[in-house]
Each structure stands twice: as structure tokens, then as C-alpha cells.
Amino acid sequence: MTTTSINIRLTHKSYLREPESTELGRRIISESVRLIDELGFEQFTFKKLAAEIGSTEASVYRYFENKHKLLVYLVSWYWAWLDYSVTLRVQNIDNPRERLIRAILAITTAAQEDDPTVDYIDERMLYRIVLAESTKVYHTKEVDSENQDGYFMEFKNLCDRMARMTLAINPAYPYPHALMSTVLEAAHQQMFFARHLPSLTEICEAQHLREENTTFLKHLVFSAIEPQEANLTT
Amino acid sequence: MTTTSINIRLTHKSYLREPESTELGRRIISESVRLIDELGFEQFTFKKLAAEIGSTEASVYRYFENKHKLLVYLVSWYWAWLDYSVTLRVQNIDNPRERLIRAILAITTAAQEDDPTVDYIDERMLYRIVLAESTKVYHTKEVDSENQDGYFMEFKNLCDRMARMTLAINPAYPYPHALMSTVLEAAHQQMFFARHLPSLTEICEAQHLREENTTFLKHLVFSAIEPQEANLTT
DNA sequence: ACTTTTATGATAGCTTTACTATTACATATA
DNA sequence: TATATGTAATAGTAAAGCTATCATAAAAGT
Numbered sequence: 331m332t333t334t335s336i337n338i339r340l341t342h343k344s345y346l347r348e349p350e351s352t353e354l355g356r357r358i359i360s361e362s363v364r365l366i367d368e369l370g371f372e373q374f375t376f377k378k379l380a381a382e383i384g385s386t387e388a389s390v391y392r393y394f395e396n397k398h399k400l401l402v403y404l405v406s407w408y409w410a411w412l413d414y415s416v417t418l419r420v421q422n423i424d425n426p427r428e429r430l431i432r433a434i435l436a437i438t439t440a441a442q443e444d445d446p447t448v449d450y451i452d453e454r455m456l457y458r459i460v461l462a463e464s465t466k467v468y469h470t471k472e473v474d475s476e477n478q479d480g481y482f483m484e485f486k487n488l489c490d491r492m493a494r495m496t497l498a499i500n501p502a503y504p505y506p507h508a509l510m511s512t513v514l515e516a517a518h519q520q521m522f523f524a525r526h527l528p529s530l531t532e533i534c535e536a537q538h539l540r541e542e543n544t545t546f547l548k549h550l551v552f553s554a555i556e557p558q559e560a561n562l563t564t
Numbered sequence: 565m566t567t568t569s570i571n572i573r574l575t576h577k578s579y580l581r582e583p584e585s586t587e588l589g590r591r592i593i594s595e596s597v598r599l600i601d602e603l604g605f606e607q608f609t610f611k612k613l614a615a616e617i618g619s620t621e622a623s624v625y626r627y628f629e630n631k632h633k634l635l636v637y638l639v640s641w642y643w644a645w646l647d648y649s650v651t652l653r654v655q656n657i658d659n660p661r662e663r664l665i666r667a668i669l670a671i672t673t674a675a676q677e678d679d680p681t682v683d684y685i686d687e688r689m690l691y692r693i694v695l696a697e698s699t700k701v702y703h704t705k706e707v708d709s710e711n712q713d714g715y716f717m718e719f720k721n722l723c724d725r726m727a728r729m730t731l732a733i734n735p736a737y738p739y740p741h742a743l744m745s746t747v748l749e750a751a752h753q754q755m756f757f758a759r760h761l762p763s764l765t766e767i768c769e770a771q772h773l774r775e776e777n778t779t780f781l782k783h784l785v786f787s788a789i790e791p792q793e794a795n796l797t798t
Numbered sequence: 799a800c801t802t803t804t805a806t807g808a809t810a811g812c813t814t815t816a817c818t819a820t821t822a823c824a825t826a827t828a
Numbered sequence: 829t830a831t832a833t834g835t836a837a838t839a840g841t842a843a844a845g846c847t848a849t850c851a852t853a854a855a856a857g858t
Contacts, residue, residue, distance in 0.1 A: 354835085370705035375815065389836055391817070465699045471604035473760045486763050504766060505780045508754055511764040512784070515753060516746040523745060526707045529720050530745040532738060546739045550746070553787045581805090588806075609844065620807055625846075 338410045338447065342480035344402040347393045350448075357383045358393055360450040362400055367455045371401060371463045398470070402481050405464045408456050409484035411447060413491065415440040426498040431548060433495055437517050438544045461522045465515075489514060500555045509554055513547055520546065572644045572681065576714035578636040581627045584682075591617045592627055594684040596634055601689045605635060605697045632704070636715050639698045642690050643718035645681060647725065649674040660732040665782060667729055671751050672778045695756045699749075723748060734789045743788055747781055754780065 337350075349355030361383045366374045376390045376397060394400040416436045420429045441457030468482060476482070492514070493506035503509075520543050523530040533542045571584075583589030595617045600608045610624045610631060628634040650670045654663045675691030702716060710716070726748070727740035737743075754777050757764040767776045 352835095372704060376817090377815075386837060387816090388818085388838085392835075396816075462703050465703065468761065469696050469699065469756075470606060477761060482761060486761070489764055505783075506766070507763070508757075508765040508767055508780050509784070511757060512746065512750040512753065515749065519746065519749060520742055522703075523742075527702065527711060527716060527720070529741070530723055531742040532740070533742055546742050549739075550743070550784070550788055554784055586805080610846090611844075620809090621845090622808085622847080623806060626805080630845075 338407055338414065340403070340406050340410060341483045342406070344399045344406065344481060345394055346391075349393050349403070354383075354385060354389065355393055356450040357385075358390055358400075359404070360452070363404065363452055363455050363459065366401075366404075366459050366463065371397070371459075371466060398467075401463060402467050402476070404456060405460060405467050406481065406484045407451070408460050408464075409488055411453070412437065412440055413484065413488040414447075416488065416491065420495075426495065427552075430492075430495045430499060430551065433492055434513070434517075434547050434551065435544055437514065438540050438547065442540070461518050464518065485514070496551070496555050503555045509551065513551055516550075517543065517547055572641055572648065574637070574640050574644060575717045576640070578633045578640065578715060579628055583627050583637070588617075588619060588623065589627055590684040591619075592624055592634075593638070594686070597638065597686055597689050597693065600635075600638075600693050600697065605631070605693075605700060632701075635697060636701050636710070638690060639694060639701050640715065640718045641685070642694050642698075643722055645687070646671065646674055647718065647722040648681075650722065650725065654729075660729065661786075664726075664729045664733060664785065667726060668747070668751075668781050668785065669778055671748065672774050672781065676774070695752050698752065719748070730785070730789050737789045739788075743785065747785060750784075751777065751781055 347355065349359050358379065362374070362379055365379055365382060369378070374397060376387050380387045380390050394403065416433045419432045419436045423429050423432060441453050443453070446453055468476075470476070489507060489510050492510040496503055496506045496509065520531050520533050521539070524533045524535050524539060524543075528534065533539060533546060581589060583593050592613065596608070596613055599613055599616060603612070608631060610621050614621045614624050628637065650667045653666045653670045657663050657666060675687050677687070680687055702710075704710070723741060723744050726744040730737055730740045730743065754765050754767050755773070758767045758769050758773060758777075762768065767773065767780060
């Protein structure tokens with residue numbers, strides 16, 4: 331049996347002990363994804379998590395200092411994984427417009443693929459967590475010191491990769507990073523709005539949810555960076 | 565002495581007792597704005613607030629069920645106030661492009677004006693709270709029931725007002741609400757990124773922060789809705 | 799003027815969350 | 829065999845997040 335073992339590596343240490351390296355660590359990750367998706371981050375506690383995996387609160391604390399750092403780990407893992415997915419989908423493609431189109435498609439659909447990258451992480455559940463909880467990782471009073479510790483590198487890397495793709499199309503566009511941080515956040519927001527606050531968007535749960543989101547974002551990006559030839563069917 | 569008494573009215577009841585109607589209620593509002601700005605929402609508690617205003621925890625609980633509902637109140641007040649500011653700035657303007665330009669300018673600069681709309685709310689502090697904490701009001705497990713209770717009406721109203729302005733320019737644009745919810749969120753995100761995660765944006769604290777943000781957003785909006793004639797100096 | 803309602807304050811208490819210190823146990827190594 | 833070393837279980841503590849009760853003062857109704 332040949333399984334391609336892909337290892338998503340994080341550049342920072344939001345954990346105390348590496349969770350991938352032990353059985354308990356992996357169960358902490360997979361069960362916390364399940365529990366946060368089920369309860370929401372506010373109702374999620376290490377006590378409930380420990381009960382779920384048949385371990386103790388103290389043991390969980392050996393892997394993560396607190397639940398905020400666990401969320402940082404999960405969200406960072408997602409961005410690193412998405413960055414990897416984007417890289418895969420654009421490799422061997424030379425046309426800069428085609429590259430950017432594929433990258434946007436990766437962002438809106440990567441989490442819907444059937445076979446998981448690592449067996450103990452359910453990417454669809456993690457995607458739902460990112461939709462609902464990811465902005466909480468940087469909306470804290472500790473944002474500056476956590477930024478210094480490299481906690482947001484994975485998101486910045488992806489943003490920068492996308493920004494460089496836009497510059498390959500139009501080197502004169504003055505706001506590539508601003509555009510791409512906006513698009514990355516909007517890709518998630520619109521999905522969340524479609525589900526919970528539908529009057530904030532035309533993207534609709536009932537019909538072609540992800541396709542509509544992709545079309546909206548592609549149009550937004552391409553009309554911003556190449557105003558002359560933008561159209562809705564690119 | 566003639567003071568124009570403007571009353572920002574909320575359409576929902578996130579409070580138990582109306583805070584504007586009593587001295588203690590107004591002190592709860594003004595001091596919670598100060599404290600949340602100082603400590604961040606996570607570190608903010610009703611006990612600390614009560615100590616600050618020389619009252620008791622139990623008294624604060626008579627006005628708001630919990631700190632989350634207080635945040636809903638503050639953020640809703642901000643959106644209602646911004647909606648009002650936008651309305652003021654576009655009144656008597658007939659040209660649809662000029663109207664949208666003024667609306668975007670209102671969103672990026674309204675909180676910087678010197679004279680406050682109501683004397684017990686510091687709009688600049690409240691603006692900083694909205695930058696850092698506003699998405700927490702809807703990123704909860706209770707989002708659907710709170711939506712039913714009308715907790716997000718103020719944001720939806722503003723989003724819809726802006727969407728109608730875009731339709732006045734281009735009735736064929738298919739995503740007016742999606743575009744405007746994206747822009748409203750981006751206007752705040754970019755300011756937050758400029759301060760805390762500067763590698764995610766070209767908008768820079770050092771120089772013409774708000775002007776750059778306005779330019780970025782205007783270009784984004786106008787190139788999306790009128791692709792042919794978009795340019796960076798509109 | 800007198801009663802009743804309403805608003806606030808003071809005190810106490812309760813449950814849960816978030817986290818830590820200590821000890822026990824198992825395994826690996828010298 | 830002795831001794832590190834990693835891992836888990838027990839038992840706590842402090843603070844957060846509420847609630848209940850009673851006293852008192854001001855406001856409102858009759």
C-alpha cells in the first residue's frame with residue numbers, strides 16, 4: 331500500500347508538543363476539529379475535548395497552552411494546506427491569467443475534495459471552522475506579539491503568492507496584497523453569509539453556491555487588475 | 565443653547581433596559597467603549613466595568629444579559645450611526661457616481677470627525693472596537709436565532725443602501741450586495757491590517773492611511789461595476 | 799400625604815472555565 | 829539495578845459569568 335505522505339509544516343510553534351508525532355496528539359487535533367465544528371469555539375473547552383478522547387484536561391494542556399493557541403494551530407494548518415493546494419493546481423501552467431483563475435478556484439473549492447491530505451484531519455469540517463472562527467486568531471490584544479512569533483505566516487505566504495500572480499498579469503496594479511487579503515477573506519465571508527445572513531449576498535445556498543462565489547471573486551479580481559477587458563464569463 | 569439631539573435608534577432589543585434613558589445606562593455605554601478599547605473584548609468583564617463606574621456587577625446585568633449582547637448593541641449602534649452619516653453625505657447629490665463616491669468616503673472617514681453625534685459615545689474609540697471586534701457579533705453558534713431577532717439589521721440596511729447605489733449606476737451588475745458586504749468588511753480589515761499585519765496590504769500607517777484606503781476601495785468598486793471606464797483617479 | 803412601583807446598591811453564593819501543582823506510573827537508558 | 833524521562837491522573841485554585849435576596853432611595857400614581 332503506497333500512501334503519499336504529505337506533511338504540512340508550520341513555521342511557528344503555537345503548540346507545546348508536536349501533535350502529529352503522537353497518537354494522543356493526533357486525536358487531540360481530529361477531535362478538536364469535530365468538537366469546535368459542533369459547539370463553536372466559545373463553547374469548546376479542553377475539559378469537553380478530554381472527555382471526548384478519553385483523556386484528561388492536563389494531558390491536553392501538555393500539547394497546547396490554551397484553546398486559543400490550538401485554534402491558531404488549526405487555522406494555520408488550513409492556510410498552509412490551502413497554499414499547498416494552490417501550488418499544486420497552478421504547477422505546469424504558464425499563462426498568468428490561467429494561473430490566477432486556477433488559484434481562485436482552489437480557494438473556493440479545495441476543501442470539497444474527497445480524499446484528505448492527512449487522515450486524521452477532516453478538511454471539510456476544518457473549512458467550516460475557518461469560515462466561522464478564523465478571524466478570531468488575529469482579533470486579539472496579543473496580535474502584535476503573536477505576529478512577531480510568526481503565527482500568521484501561513485496566511486501571509488498565501489496572500490503574497492496570490493499578489494505575485496496578479497503582478498504577473500499587471501505589474502502596474504498598485505494594491506496586489508490589499509486586493510488578495512480582501513479576496514481571501516471575502517471568499518470565506520460570502521460562504522458564511524450565504525448560509526447565515528443571505529440578505530448580504532447574491533450567492534445563494536440553493537444553487538451553484540461555490541460556482542457563484544468563484545464567478546463573483548474572479549470578476550472582482552480581474553476587473554480590478556485589467557479594467558479594459560474584464561467580463562463575467564472569464 | 566441649541567444642541568441638535570440626534571437619536572440613533574436600534575430596531576432590535578439586545579439590551580434589557582434602554583441604556584440611553586438613564587444616567588447609569590449612559591455611563592455603562594461610555595465606559596464599556598473605553599474599557600473594551602483598552603483591554604480587548606476577551607479581557608473585558610462586567611466586574612471590571614462596574615468597578616470603573618463605581619457601581620456593581622448586578623446593576624450592569626440589569627441593562628445587558630451578558631457582554632456579548634453589549635457588544636451587539638455597540639456594533640449595531642455604530643452601523644446605524646454610519647448609515648445615518650452616509651445618508652447625510654449623499655443627500656441633495658443627484659449624480660449616481662458622485663453619490664457612491666461620497667458613500668465610500670463616509671465609510672472610511674466618518675469616525676474621524678471631531679464633533680460627536682451623542683456626547684456619551686466616543687466615535688473614534690467605538691470605531692477601533694468595530695475594527696477589532698465587530699465580526700465576533702455574528703461569528704457565534706447563535707447567529708441564526710440572533711439574526712431572527714433582528715440583531716444585524718443595521719448592517720444589512722447599510723449594505724442594502726450601498727447596493728442600491730451601485731444598481732443606480734449599473735442595473736445589470738449581478739452582485740451588488742456581495743460587493744458591498746465585501747467592501748464594508750474590507751474597509752475595516754485593511755485599516756486593521758495596516759496597523760497590525762502590514763504585509764497583507766499596501767495601505768500604510770505612515771502615509772495617507774485613509775486616503776489610500778478610499779482610493780483602493782473606490783477603484784475596486786468602480787472597476788467591478790463599470791469595467792470600461794474604471795481608473796485609479798476617479 | 800401616602801402608597802406603590804421602580805431603580806440602584808450591597809452582599810452572598812453558585813457553577814463553569816481556565817489553568818497549575820503534585821504525584822503516580824511506565825518505559826527507556828546507563 | 830538505578831535513574832532519568834515522558835506521560836497521565838488527581839486534585840486543587842482563581843477568576844469569570846451569572847443569579848438571588850434584601851435594603852434603600854427616588855419617582856410615580858392615587
